[in-house]
Every structure is written in C-alpha cells, then in structure tokens.
Amino acid sequence: MTVSVETRNLSITFGHGPTALKVLPDISFLVEPGECFGLVGESGSGKSTVLRCISMLTDFWKGEILINGKSVRDMPLIERCRTLQMVFQDPYGSLHPRQSVRTVLSEPLRIHKLTNHEERMQKVLSDVGLPGSFLDRFPHQLSGGQRQRVAIARALILEPSLLLLDEPTSALDVSVQAEILNLLQRLREEHGFTYIMVTHDLAVVDHMCDRFAVMLRGEITEILPREAIPGCEAVHPYSRELIGASLEYEGHV
Numbered sequence: 001m002t003v004s005v006e007t008r009n010l011s012i013t014f015g016h017g018p019t020a021l022k023v024l025p026d027i028s029f030l031v032e033p034g035e036c037f038g039l040v041g042e043s044g045s046g047k048s049t050v051l052r053c054i055s056m057l058t059d060f061w062k063g064e065i066l067i068n069g070k071s072v073r074d075m076p077l078i079e080r081c082r083t084l085q086m087v088f089q090d091p092y093g094s095l096h097p098r099q100s101v102r103t104v105l106s107e108p109l110r111i112h113k114l115t116n117h118e119e120r121m122q123k124v125l126s127d128v129g130l131p132g133s134f135l136d137r138f139p140h141q142l143s144g145g146q147r148q149r150v151a152i153a154r155a156l157i158l159e160p161s162l163l164l165l166d167e168p169t170s171a172l173d174v175s176v177q178a179e180i181l182n183l184l185q186r187l188r189e190e191h192g193f194t195y196i197m198v199t200h201d202l203a204v205v206d207h208m209c210d211r212f213a214v215m216l217r218g219e220i221t222e223i224l225p226r227e228a229i230p231g232c233e234a235v236h237p238y239s240r241e242l243i244g245a246s247l248e249y250e251g252h253v
C-alpha cells in the first residue's frame with residue numbers, strides 16, 4: 001500500500017519555563033502517496049525533529065499528523081511499526097555491535113509474530129543487494145555502505161509503506177553515497193514507498209525528491225518542486241540563497 005502523510009499545525013517545545021525552546025512553531029505540509037519529499041535547511045532548523053515527531057520517537061508535539069488520513073496518535077505501536085520505519089544517518093551507531101545481522105532482522109519478525117523468518121530475511125537482504133551469507137556477520141565485519149544496507153533492510157523487514165530517511169548517506173563516502181541513493185530510488189520504484197528525506201545536500205534532493213520544503217528556524221519558508229533547483233526558481237530569499245550556494249558549489253553558475 002502507498003500512503004500519504006500530512007502534518008497540520010505541528011508544533012513542539014522542548015523544556016519548560018524561561019529555558020523552553022519552541023523548535024517547531026507551526027508546520028503544515030502534505031506528502032502525496034509514493035512521493036519522495038525532501039526537508040532541507042540550516043542546521044538546527046528542526047528537520048530531524050519533524051521526522052522524530054512523525055515516527056513518535058518524540059511524542060509530546062501538538063497539532064495533527066495523519067498517515068492516509070489516520071492520526072499517528074491513534075495507531076497502536078504494532079500498526080505504526082508496520083506502517084512507517086526510520087533510517088538514521090549513522091550506520092555505525094544505529095546497529096548494535098554485538099548483534100549479528102540475523103538478530104537485527106529476526107527480532108522485529110519475532111516481536112510481530114510473523115512466520116517464514118528465513119525466507120523473509122533472505123528476501124530483504126537480496127532487496128538491499130547483500131548476499132544471504134551476510135546474516136551471520138556482525139557490524140564490525142561490514143563496510144559503512146554494507147552497514148547502511150543492513151539498516152535499510154531492518155527498516156524494510158516489516159514491509160512498511162513510509163520510510164523516514166534522516167540524512168541516510170551523509171556519513172558515507174561519496175561513491176558509496178551514490179550506491180545507497182540508487183538503492184533507495186530502486187526500492188521506491190519497486191515497492192511504491194513514500195519517503196520523507198532530511199538532507200543537507202541539494203544534489204541529493206535533485207537526484208531523489210519530487211518536491212522539497214526549505215526550513216529556517218522551525219518554519220517552512222517554501223515548498224518547491226525539484227525542477228526549481230537548476231534555475232533557482234525560489235521566491236523566499238533564504239531558499240534562493242541556499243539553492244544559489246549549492247549551484248555555485250556544484251559549478252553550475
């Protein structure tokens with residue numbers, strides 16, 4: 001199944017009293033079913049926080065988050081895990097050093113009482129381009145790119161519809177980044193996933209995303225189609241600055 005995601009007046013404040021920090025004052029956006037939607041913007045603007053709110057890793061937000069029209073708050077944990085999964089930036093930190101790939105992949109299957117573990121694990125490894133023999137490897141026996149493939153396999157094992165990708169390639173070297181982006185692209189085409197992807201890299205947005213939101217200090221300044229990048233067709237000064245700097249870096253201007 002392919003799903004839409006909508007946030008309506010999403011806001012969150014960390015802390016209380018005089019030190020309280022309102023990180024997201026009021027965020028609303030709609031991601032179409034099967035779309036890859038990017039979140040870009042300055043460091044600390046709240047991009048990862050948006051993903052953590054959608055996944056309920058942070059759950060004290062206000063407003064509404066709807067997946068296919070249904071509030072994530074009303075989804076039991078089991079249903080939420082089967083609907084959405086998150087892939088984190090650091091494949092070194094996100095895998096437990098003492099857990100084999102088999103343990104990483106079989107644990108969710110056991111918790112969710114699914115059958116045919118071996119078959120499902122072999123299929124998901126093949127989906128992410130790793131041989132079945134990797135089931136018996138531990139994280140220290142994998143390269144960075146292979147670890148990120150395992151992290152993606154872990155996200156896919158429960159066959160979710162929505163992947164929340166928090167800078168999934170920024171900890172990898174450039175050639176491996178391209179491999180992982182191509183893998184994510186292929187998986188989306190094959191499975192009809194909806195992606196929400198945080199990235200610092202507008203080249204990644206250009207390669208992967210249909211549309212993207214530019215964030216500045218917790219607010220969305222503008223939502224743009226990917227096609228707006230090459231000609232810097234943004235209206236808000238900050239979006240123009242961000243896209244202009246990226247084009248300059250890439251040597252387009």
Ligand SMILES: Nc1ncnc2c1ncn2[C@@H]1O[C@H](COP(=O)(O)OP(=O)(O)OP(=O)(O)O)[C@@H](O)[C@H]1O
Pocket residue numbers: 014015021023041042043044045046047048049050
């Ligand atoms: N649990 C928390 N408690 C207090 N402040 C937090 C917490 N989580 C995030 N913040 C603050 O919220 C703001 C937004 O953080 P967030 O990680 O969402 O930014 P970001 O746009 O993803 O940044 P980056 O691009 O550097 O990863 C930052 O000022 C951060 O310090």
